[in-house]
Amino acid sequence: xxxxxxxxxxxxxxxxxxxxxxxxxxxxxxxxxxxxxxxxxxxxxxxxxxxxxxxxxxxxxxxxxxxxxxxxxxxxxxxxxxxxxxxxxxxxxxxxxxxxxxxxxxxxxxxxxxxxxxxxxxxxxxxxxxxxxxxxxxxxxxxxxxxxxxxxxxxxxxxxxxxxxxxxxxxxxxxxxxxxxxxxxxxxxxxxxxxxxxxxxxxxxxxxxxxxxxxxxxxxxxxxxxxxxxxxxxxxxxxxxxxxxxxxxxxxxxxxxxxxxxxxxxxxxxxxxxxxxxxxxxxxxxxxxxxxxxxxxxxxxxxxxxxxxxxxxxxxxxxxxxxxxxxxxxxxxxxxxxxxxxxxxxxxxxxxxxxxx
Numbered sequence: 001x002x003x004x005x006x007x008x009x010x011x012x013x014x015x016x017x018x019x020x021x022x023x024x025x026x027x028x029x030x031x032x033x034x035x036x037x038x039x040x041x042x043x044x045x046x047x048x049x050x051x052x053x054x055x056x057x058x059x060x061x062x063x064x065x066x067x068x069x070x071x072x073x074x075x076x077x078x079x080x081x082x083x084x085x086x087x088x089x090x091x092x093x094x095x096x097x098x099x100x101x102x103x104x105x106x107x108x109x110x111x112x113x114x115x116x117x118x119x120x121x122x123x124x125x126x127x128x129x130x131x132x133x134x135x136x137x138x139x140x141x142x143x144x145x146x147x148x149x150x151x152x153x154x155x156x157x158x159x160x161x162x163x164x165x166x167x168x169x170x171x172x173x174x175x176x177x178x179x180x181x182x183x184x185x186x187x188x189x190x191x192x193x194x195x196x197x198x199x200x201x202x203x204x205x206x207x208x209x210x211x212x213x214x215x216x217x218x219x220x221x222x223x224x225x226x227x228x229x230x231x232x233x234x235x236x237x238x239x240x241x242x243x244x245x246x247x248x249x250x251x252x253x254x255x256x257x258x259x260x261x262x263x264x265x266x267x268x269x270x271x272x273x274x275x276x277x278x279x280x281x282x283x284x285x286x287x288x289x290x291x292x293x294x295x296x297x298x299x300x301x302x303x304x305x306x307x308x309x310x311x312x313x314x315x316x317x318x319x320x321x322x323x324x325x326x327x328x329x330x331x332x333x334x335x336x337x338x339x340x341x342x343x344x345x346x347x348x349x350x351x352x353x354x355x356x357x
Contacts (some may be wrong), residue, residue, distance in 0.1 A: 009109040013049060015097060017080040018105070020087045021061075022068040024122065024139035025131045026189075028092055035096035043097070047090025049107045050118050057084040060115040067119070067142045088122050116150075119143055120164050133195040134188045137174035140164070144171060176202035181211065184218050196229035197221050200236045207240060283318060290315075 052060060054074070061072050077084055087094060088110065097105055110118060131139075143164075148155040157175070161168040177185065177195070180202055188198045201221070204214045217236070221227055290311050293299035299308065 007112055009111065010046065011107060011109050012104045013085060013107045013109070014080065015094065015103060015105050017078050018049060018085045018087050018094065019077045020091060020094070021064050021072065022070055023087075023091050024136055025091060026135045027132055028095060031092065031095050031099060034092060035099045038093070038096055039100055043093060043106060045090075045093070046106045046108045047093050048088040048110065048121065050086045050088050050110045050113065052084040052086060054084070056115070057086065060086065060118065063115045063119065063146065066146045067139075088118055116147065134177065134185075134198070137177045137195065140166070140171055140174040141178035144175065173199050173202070176206060179205055181214065184214075187218070187222070193218070193221050194229065197227070197232055200229065200232045203236055203240070207243070209243075286314065 050060070057077070058074055061074060061077075064070065065072055074084075077086075094105065110121070113121070144155070144157070144160050147160060157171050158168045161171045164171075177188075177198055180198060184193075184198055184201060187193050188195055201214060201218055204217060217239075221232060290299065299311065
């Protein structure tokens, strides 16, 4: 499908000398399982490695820095026999081999391919464990923009797709996805919404709708975690059709389901449930553990087996967070008079901590 064939050698290479640069894949799941499979039956598919001269490696580094907005320098890389070994594909396999303490790896070696050709190969060689769609989209968008800029802004999506062996629609979706607001893309990387849902939101961006309407639909999707991509596609399609009507009201599709305020409240609640609440209960469990140690004379006395240094610092940091960030916010929510009570209680803890330290 347009992937140029290159001469490939095979050789054993020292694992410790292979440089791993930013890759399309960001998720590396089940490394232990893969390592156990390799331990039992060996490495079935070799990793791919490029062998660069100093000049060629600098060119490749410049391209990688352009694609990933990184700041890698030649001095950051290791050399092997006056050349640079750079991983092209197979980082999961390489990580598994490292966990097994292996010293060498059987590799497919590229010595003559150009940097751009190697990036093409890098984007297409993921048959062992497909890259999550959003990570792949992030890579293709960055690479497409870089390659198009190198060609004076003249590179059709279809031609680029053929060069990397992908369907043009995959690349179009990648570009649309990468044009979404940062918070929506972040929600995909954090598994708040699926890549498919985000691609539907990207259809709204293509219609040049204002940011508020796109965020409204984003909130709608977050509030309905069980929403299927097909269902959302139908809703978005209907919405885009209705938008063409001069008397269309933005909320008409939702009827009496939920107001904008209710959707936003559900979105905030979801984020809090995922992160802040978990962190809060972790802190409570830590404090409960400290109380157990205190009550059993395992902490706080001269002959106690555990040091007070760690718990003291943790409590100080927690109090500082509450005093400087949490309390000012809570004061805007508490009924009149209660904020003074809360502040006095916190001040009492701070005073005690000062005496302990």
